[in-house]
Amino acid sequence: MIVRTTKKLKYAADRGILVLLSAAALISIVTSVGIVLTLVFDASKFFQVVGFREIFSTKLAPLAKEPSFGFLPLITGTLITSLIAMLVAVPIGVTAAIYMSEFAGDRIRKIVKPMMELLAGIPTIVYGFFAYSTVTPFLIKLIPGLNAKNMLSPGIVMGIMIVPIVASLSEDAMNSVPASLREGSLALGSTDLETALKVVFPAATSGIVASVVLGLSRAVGETMIVAIAAGSSKNFTLDVTAPLQTMTAYIVEFTSGDAGSGTTGYYSLYAVGLILFVFTLLMNLAAQYISKRFREEY
Amino acid sequence: MLNSRSGNKRLDRRIILDRSIKIVFSFSVFIALGILTILLSSIIIQSIGWLDWQFLTSNLSINAQRAGIKGVITGTLLMMVILAPVTLILGVATAIFLEEYVRKGWFHSIVKINISNLSAVPSVIFGLLGLTIFSRLLGLGSSILAGALTMSLLILPIVVVSAQEAIKAVPGFLREASYAMGATKWTTIRKVVLPSALPGILTGSILGLSRAIGETAPLIVIGIPALILKMPQSIMDNFTALPVQIYYWTLDSVLVREYANLAAATIVVLLTMLLTLNVSAIILRSKFQRRY
Numbered sequence: 001m002i003v004r005t006t007k008k009l010k011y012a013a014d015r016g017i018l019v020l021l022s023a024a025a026l027i028s029i030v031t032s033v034g035i036v037l038t039l040v041f042d043a044s045k046f047f048q049v050v051g052f053r054e055i056f057s058t059k060l061a062p063l064a065k066e067p068s069f070g071f072l073p074l075i076t077g078t079l080i081t082s083l084i085a086m087l088v089a090v091p092i093g094v095t096a097a098i099y100m101s102e103f104a105g106d107r108i109r110k111i112v113k114p115m116m117e118l119l120a121g122i123p124t125i126v127y128g129f130f131a132y133s134t135v136t137p138f139l140i141k142l143i144p145g146l147n148a149k150n151m152l153s154p155g156i157v158m159g160i161m162i163v164p165i166v167a168s169l170s171e172d173a174m175n176s177v178p179a180s181l182r183e184g185s186l187a188l189g190s191t192d193l194e195t196a197l198k199v200v201f202p203a204a205t206s207g208i209v210a211s212v213v214l215g216l217s218r219a220v221g222e223t224m225i226v227a228i229a230a231g232s233s234k235n236f237t238l239d240v241t242a243p244l245q246t247m248t249a250y251i252v253e254f255t256s257g258d259a260g261s262g263t264t265g266y267y268s269l270y271a272v273g274l275i276l277f278v279f280t281l282l283m284n285l286a287a288q289y290i291s292k293r294f295r296e297e298y
Numbered sequence: 299m300l301n302s303r304s305g306n307k308r309l310d311r312r313i314i315l316d317r318s319i320k321i322v323f324s325f326s327v328f329i330a331l332g333i334l335t336i337l338l339s340s341i342i343i344q345s346i347g348w349l350d351w352q353f354l355t356s357n358l359s360i361n362a363q364r365a366g367i368k369g370v371i372t373g374t375l376l377m378m379v380i381l382a383p384v385t386l387i388l389g390v391a392t393a394i395f396l397e398e399y400v401r402k403g404w405f406h407s408i409v410k411i412n413i414s415n416l417s418a419v420p421s422v423i424f425g426l427l428g429l430t431i432f433s434r435l436l437g438l439g440s441s442i443l444a445g446a447l448t449m450s451l452l453i454l455p456i457v458v459v460s461a462q463e464a465i466k467a468v469p470g471f472l473r474e475a476s477y478a479m480g481a482t483k484w485t486t487i488r489k490v491v492l493p494s495a496l497p498g499i500l501t502g503s504i505l506g507l508s509r510a511i512g513e514t515a516p517l518i519v520i521g522i523p524a525l526i527l528k529m530p531q532s533i534m535d536n537f538t539a540l541p542v543q544i545y546y547w548t549l550d551s552v553l554v555r556e557y558a559n560l561a562a563a564t565i566v567v568l569l570t571m572l573l574t575l576n577v578s579a580i581i582l583r584s585k586f587q588r589r590y
Binding site for chain 2: 011013014017018020021022024025027028029031032034035038039042091092093095096098099100103104108112115116118119121122123124125126127128129130132133134148160163164167191192193194214217220221222223224227228248251252255261269270273276277280281284285288
């Protein structure tokens, strides 16, 4: 009898635990739903006041007496800095990945891998400080017309920040190409380089492209580097030596200033946040789709 | 090995190309590592003369000579004290649920897809979530509690995924042995699975925490003010943290040049903390990891 009741209690406890555990798992879903709801809810208040035509204009002056909310400068700032970052990160990251996965010996790999992880573990605020206090003054010596705040320097530094992401994901993709393919190619008399570029690289393309898309999404969502080094200018420009604010930097600047709750300016944060969220979500889904759909199976 | 002097012109060309491109590609690795060196050394050089005992033990001040980061370090540590247990409990519970209870099914896959997408959401968006829910809706303002909860949601995916990996690595025969002794599922998890997965779980959690220590944007978005002269006393107090202080000092270095040195000194403190955490994670992993 006694044995049976303790057993029953035990099973009841088991079921109770399951409820608690599923509640914890629900938190992550609640977080996602919460993100979407807060963004959509508060952004809709913004869109009630500001029309779509205004959003696609180039005039952004949220705190002016007659505020105007054209997001084109922010979107342009984000795209230009991200593009510069990718111009730095993709060539360095992919060639470093090829070198590490195909050419380097175990000894070099053992030294370089932890250092790449170190590079990936540095907080972005540190990169921001580096861009502003070291890279920009250096670039001003090369390009005399460069502003103290500009899109070039944070773009380059953001690219360096992304190198470890692109490199390690691309390397994983190339490492998962079976050795038999390499051996087949080498046995036919190809050099290491020909094997890497004509056999391994094509077989790993889906993973490499996915790593680039993920890197781009990191660049678009990156905040502190651009908030420090790209400035808070809202004047639309395509000139990389000039300052221009990005979407992320706009959110940071506005919240750290005195944005009164309930104003159109306050709700514009959520509209920008929503655009940013959709941008990055689409890119991540694309990366997942690419690496799944176009993977070569062996 | 192919002989470089084969006498065959075409083959020679291919071999020369092979060797030279290998060197070119190796430059990419050295560029990345070279920049890491420049970054660290430029920051250390700027912090020389500023990073001293007085800097670590004084309160913030507008006067660059007198300013110190005692309150800033306290803010970061207090945030960790709340952040670590909350994230660990939520993260491990989610991982146990996913790995031990519902292996397959629609709920499992929704949670999984959801976590992988959450980990890719920009941190500034988590800031907006924290601002709306914790700061305004729950009225926590820009307190330590609001900051810790926001950060907790941000690093939850990292902790969940690493805890999942650690639990997955516990071999099935341990569980079966426990069941064979008459243990229930929960007893098995508590007494067998968790203890042997613990090193892996802790390693992942430490890496998640070090992400939270360096993260800036969410804290600024929930409204941490630029200058806090008071030491935080309770978790409901306003506070500032190391990365936030670096941000404000860097921005204001236009006005006062010395603020750049203060920012550099704070970065050295921040990086030292991160390095300590990471090294302890590596030691933990190598010392306690059991192989079956």
